[in-house]
Structure formats: structure tokens, C-alpha cells
Amino acid sequence: MITSPPRSSTPDSATERPGPDGPSGRPAHRRAPDASPYVDLTRAEWSALRERTPLPLTADEVERLRGLGDVIDLDEVRDVYLPLSRLLNLYVGATSNLRGTLNTFLGDAGNGHGAQQGTPFVIGVAGSVAVGKSTVARLLQALLARWPEHPRVELVTTDGFLYPMKELQRRGLTSRKGFPESYDRRALTRFVADIKAGKDEVRAPVYSHLIYDIVPGEELVVRRPDILIVEGLNVLQPALPGKDGRTRVGLADYFDFSVYVDARPEDIERWYLNRFRKLRETAFQNPFSYFRKYTQVSEEEALEYAQTMWRTINKPNLLENVAPTRGRATLVVRKGPDHKVQKLSLRKL
């Protein structure tokens, strides 16, 4: 049960560059509740919205989907991700009905002009490095696939569209990995456009955290999913203007729904450093790991390096590029210092 009416957030906090407190984080005297495109819900209010949606995952399954350092248990899935799975199921149905209406309107004019049945529903998942986007995306994939209306859910991470290391070197972008310009944005947008257009088979390059580069010759093949989840730092970035100054179609224009995973930069930094410490004891031990050198030095030295990576690459990217896109998301999921979701802002207009 919702115990108090959900609050609206200020309109400008959602459309301007958002401050560190999220869409509702403006001083009270500037609030204009009714005009806001967002409704703010506490975790308890949101959790009540799952209604009778059954919990289809076991604790073991959740454990397997959980990223290193992330804290997600069955309570978190029940309270936060089941209501989201229910909302998305409603969105998929409503979007499909709307497309049917549009096809009827277009009639013959739509034939051969893109009006079609079975267009996949596309969800974007955005947020900082180390905020836990991949766990959110994997959980959504597992939960959404349990609905009989849309069992085929594919997940794609945008790292496959990073330029290979050689190309980053050529462009002078090795210290800008994860910044918008380090991706082949045109290829990424084309990839999602092709899936949305209903192509039978669409291929993407594959990135490996182990070698810190694109894997030569490896490909991800996506075949007509019911739902496509696109997860990555920059998925909500607006399109670059064309050379003629005209607006182009960008990746986010293909999204039917988007989630921004939000947290305080200080918390994310701590999660990033803790994860680096854990990776040093696990994945970095692999002889092929690009980061193996950090297993050969003291933990203090390794963490100094991680701190530099955070301060010079990931934090500036978060502040300059990623966080400003938060106000474009359909849903902002705000995590507290312990990774647990504390509040949610859902776009209502």
C-alpha cells in the first residue's frame, strides 16, 4: 500500500544538468510539484507496486547474476526489480498496441516504410563505471524473460563498440576510454536501428575486460529478440549534430524505456576501488589479464593506480558526460552507500 501520495520532482532538475541529489534534489522553495515530469517514490512506495508479480528467481540465480562487489539479494529483487519487471511488461503491451494503431493509420502507406509487426522493445540502462549497471541489466534480462509475452530478451553492452586499442592510440584517446568519443557511435546506433527494424541477424564486436580490448574475430549475434537491453555508460547521450548542423537520430531515439542507475560519486568511487582490490585477487591473476602487473606490486601501489584511473578518467566522464544524461531517463534508480536502492523517480509525462 502507498501510505503517502508520491511526490513530484522539480521540472528543471530533470531537464537541466542534474545536481548531485537527483531529479528531486533541489531546495524546497523552488519546487513546482505539478509541472514535474517525474514522480518520486520511496523504496517502500515503489515496492508496493509489484502487486502479485511472482518472484521467479532463486537466491542462487540472483547470486550468479550479481556483479563483483554488488549487493543484490532476494529482498532487493522483490522490492525493486519485480515492480520494474511488471511496469516493463505493461509498457511492452502498451507499446505494441500503439504500434498496431500506427500501422492501421499508415495502412498501405506504411508498407515498405518501416511499419511492421514484432518490432523489439528496446531498453537502455545507463550510469557510471562501477555503479552496478551490468547487474541491473542482467537481472532485468532474467526477470523479463519469464513473462510468456516476451521470452526472448537479449542483452548487449556498449563496450563492444569501443574503438580497438590500436585505433584509440591512433586517435590519442587511450586516456579517454569510456568517454563518448572513444566509441564508434555510428556503428552502435546502426546496430540498434537494425535490430529495431526487424533484421533477422545483427552482429556486434565483443570487448574483453581481460585483454582490455576488442577481441579480434569474435562477434555477438542478435536474432530478432522480443526485448533488447542496451547497457552502457553513454547510452542516453544525445546524437551528435551532422556536418551540416542538422540533428541526427541518436541511440536513445530507439529506446522505448530507459533506466539510469544513480548514486553519489563518493560512493561509486569507493565501490570502484573495492572492486579493483577484489579483481586484483581474482581476474587480474589470469596470465592474459592486461592488469596482471597490478598483482606484482603492493596493494597500496595498485590502489594508487586505481585511484588515478578514477580521478582522471571515470570521475570526469561521470560528471561531464554520464550524469548530465540522467534527466533523459524514464526511470532513475537511486542507490544508497550500501548499493541498496533507496528511491526511484519515474517519468510520468
Ligand SMILES: Nc1ncnc2c1ncn2[C@@H]1O[C@H](COP(=O)(O)OP(=O)(O)O)[C@@H](O)[C@H]1O
Ligand atoms: N578490469 C576488469 N577485469 C575484469 N572485469 C571487470 C574489469 N572492470 C570491470 N569489470 C567487470 O565488468 C562489468 C562492467 O563493469 P562497469 O563497466 O564498471 O559497469 P557496472 O559496474 O556499472 O556494471 C562488471 O561486472 C565488472 O565487475
Ligand SMILES: CC(C)(COP(=O)(O)O)[C@@H](O)C(=O)NCCC(=O)O
Ligand atoms: C569498458 C568501459 C569503458 C565501460 O563500458 P560500457 O559501459 O560502454 O559497456 C569501462 O568499464 C572501462 O573499462 N573503463 C576504462 C577505465 C577503467 O578501467 O576504469
